[in-house]
Amino acid sequence: MTPRRAAELRRWAVYGLTILVLVVIAFSADWPKLQETFLDPQIFKDLFPEIVTVATKNTIILAALAFIGGIVLGLLLALMRLSSIRPYRWAALGYIEFFRGIPALLTLILIGFVLPIALGVRVKELLPFLGNYGTPAVGLAVVAGAYLAETIRGGIEAVPKGQMEAARSLGMGHSRAMRSIIIPQAFRVMIPPLTNEFVLLIKDTSLVFVLGVAAADQDLAFFSKSAVQENFNGTPFIAAAIMYLIITLPLTALSRHLERRGATSSRRRTPGTVGVVSPNVVPPTTGPGTPNDQVWDG
DSSP states (O other): OOHHHHHHHHHHHHHHHHHHHHHHHHHHSOHHHHHHHHOOHHHHHHTTTHIIIIIIHHHHHHHHHHHHHHHHHHHHHHHHHTBSSHHHHHHHHHHHHHHHHSOHHHHHHIIIIIHHHHHOOOHHHHOGGGGGGHHHHHHHHHHHHHHHHHHHHHHHHHSOHHHHHHHHHTTOOHHHHIIIIIHHHHHHHHHHHHHHHHHHHHHHGGGGGGGOOOGGGOOHHHHHHHHHHHHTOSHHHHHHHHHHHHHHHHHHHHHHHHHHHHHHHHHHSOTTOTTOOOSOOOOOOOSSSOOSSOOBOO
């Protein structure tokens, strides 16, 4: 038997086993009980329109605010990580490792409860224009910034070194070259991973329940939890899952499309051409040493 034929038989065996497992589950499940507990049509109907006009809206707004804050913070941290000044690199590395190493839930508690007690500082008072979104949005942005910093740093390092050299040869200063040449090209490379980060951030909004929110500020997870406690039925969880999928599936499809488009575009380009950026982001290193390609002068 040829290797190709053996691989084909193994694949069909996996297909058959999967179908068999699904059939066993389908015949073993208590569908009337499942429908009564998790798929009650009347409870599902009663969730509308609030699950869309309140919970879904708040989830999207929270994720968008946190993502914008995370991008700004991540860009600053990425430039600090690429700086030639060691204290900048050490400070950025310490921040990134700390907030990537602790649960996001704990970060929200630190921002929402520990910070006001320890320093008397409340996010809602510092950023009144954000209203009730301020504290959870800042907490999520603090976490997102730590992850986005490494994504942005990898994107900057993916820009060929010759781009900076060409910009400097045209008389641009280092800072201007970073702003006008390197960072725009880096963000073009980073669109797919940034989209994935935004999807993860949407799901992380489910953690803001720990801060306690008013009915008008509930996200999808908090809204569904409150509805479950009110109806003693799991249908709201299924409804919330459907709404999460409606939000995230188009974004993940967009991310895959951008990845395919970037890969196709890179194959059509000639290596070494000025102005061309490789779509493959260099995996970020964890050490505090200065990267070889792009270095920010601070």
